[in-house]
Amino acid sequence: MPLFTSRKQGKQVKVTFSNGLLFVEKEDGKSEVFPLEFFPKLQNATDEQREDWILTDKGIHFNQLDLDVDVKY
Numbered sequence: 765m766p767l768f769t770s771r772k773q774g775k776q777v778k779v780t781f782s783n784g785l786l787f788v789e790k791e792d793g794k795s796e797v798f799p800l801e802f803f804p805k806l807q808n809a810t811d812e813q814r815e816d817w818i819l820t821d822k823g824i825h826f827n828q829l830d831l832d833v834d835v836k837y
Contacts, residue, residue: 777819788824788835796835805829 778789786798786806800807806814806829813828823835 777824779814779817779824781814786833788833790835798833803831803833805831806833 776791778787780787780789781800784800784807786800786803787795788798789795806826809826809829813826816827817824818827819825820832822832824833825831826833
């Protein structure tokens with residue numbers, strides 16, 4: 765299960781993928797879970813593509829996929 769964190773932006777956000785789900789754990793320990801079925805690009809992405817993301821004011825942007833996932837902070 766790949767684990768990706770955004771340390772370069774100073775936030776402790778964990779992004780993991782497991783069993784067809786995207787898990788986003790925020791700084792406060794709360795998590796949001798999204799079925800990858802909602803994001804076909806992400807579902808079919810390589811680990812390299814999934815690792816290449818940044819935090820935005822609305823959530824997570826996967827750069828290589830040009831895909832945004834809205835996350836409430």
